[in-house]
Amino acid sequence: MTPVIHVEHLSHRYGKRYIYKDLNFSITPGKIYGLLGKNGVGKTTLIKILMGFLRPVSGRCTVFGEDSHALTPAARARIGLLFEGHLAYEFMSIRQIEKFYAPFYPSWDERIYYRMVKKLGLSPGHLIRQMSCGQRSQVVLGLLMAQQPELLLLDDYSIGLDAGYRRLFLDEMRDYLAQGNRTVFLTSHVIQDMENFVDEAIFLERGGNLMTTSLAQFKTDFSCFRLPVSANGSTSGMNREQMLSACPMLKNIEIHKDHWDLFTFTPVRELENALKNTDIPGNLLETIPLSLEDAFIGYTGRY
């Protein structure tokens, strides 16, 4: 199956600081992909590169088989792009902005747009600049849906939205996806919303390390084990870095006053054995249940 987005050996840097080095991934049609990562890992940068607003230092990105920095108008017509902060022309009203976009898209369906903005209970003459962030998000999403794009790119759709508007946003997305053969690539900071929504999660870390998995699989495989701090005393004063180097199966360690939380994809038995090899009493490990958000923070680190 031809990928909708294909990223190959992508590198990008700001000044001397590399955001990614040799980033590779593909997304296939008909699925919802969530790009997850902490602030500053380059999620928005990646969206900008994919939409051709930024040229990468090296590597290649294609969208619908076309180089992302040279997308033809025909390819752009197939892509609905939500800019960070629900960017819109705020000097226009609900009706004016619909009239502005409509002539550009051959499959434009104004009924979809007006069905969505009707929920806001605002008059068509209401100016976008007089709307709340949530109301504006509904208008912007309505514009994207009316385009009937094959690919939706949503850059931090949840920013500034309360729980109600986030839910409304996701419900609208589900209706859109029910029409079939639609692909969504989104970034968000609200990890809970992703749980029952995305098919595949792409975890992006600083430096460009990347892991693609389903969230269900991630939740099943990723674990946290708590080690009481008294046990650390018997480990020849190992610090965090030494521990990570001695137990390479550990993804992350969070150090607290009276305990260490060890995050890993490895089963507890293997971890116990590895700890014993470093003279840490692995049998003291306590399994800690994780919510998706806990697991995400455990995976990416707190700061």
Added chain:
Amino acid sequence: MIQAIFRKEFFKIRGPGLLVIAAHICILLYLYVATRRLFMLDHPEVVWYRVLHLGQIHFGLLKNIPLLSGILIACFQFLPEMWGERFRLSLHLPVPPGFVALTHLLVGLTVYCAMALADLFGLGLITGLFFPWQGIKISLLTALPWTMAGAGAYLGMALALLEPNFRLKAVNLLIGAGITGLYLQTVDPGAYEPCLALLSVPLGLMMLAVLLPVFRFRCRRVG
């Protein structure tokens, strides 16, 4: 699609644009009063002699008005686009970026030209009330380069505002200021007449030059 962009630009600049038009009307009214005053203070033949033979300009106030109007229209048009980089919204539309840029410029220049023509018409009318036709001709030939300076200022500001790189923004401002300065030299009334056609060439080139910052904005390399 051109119509859609024209409509969007109309919604954006109609409010401030009306203020600029109101300012132009006030200035033309003032010009009428000031010209009339000349004839109240002196005999008509003295005023005619000063204006038609000695080259006194009775409408000097108009010299910098087109320049200011051009700058203001560019600001009203492009500052909202660059605020939060909203211009990306237009550049993601399924049309070539050059088309988007030129249509935006066409809107701005249409608004500017409408104002400039109204100014020239008003100047011609006011001059015609007090001077013979030679006076109208020399007034319009004197004011025309100033009008071109306004167009140059509009394009220069567009060039600077749309440029994503701050250093190049400064360079573009200097280029815009330099070209605009060409039309504002202190010369005898109507002295630009022989080279008016030639002076329109830099404006055409500036219009094409605006495509460069737009392409850089659309597809910039940072690294």
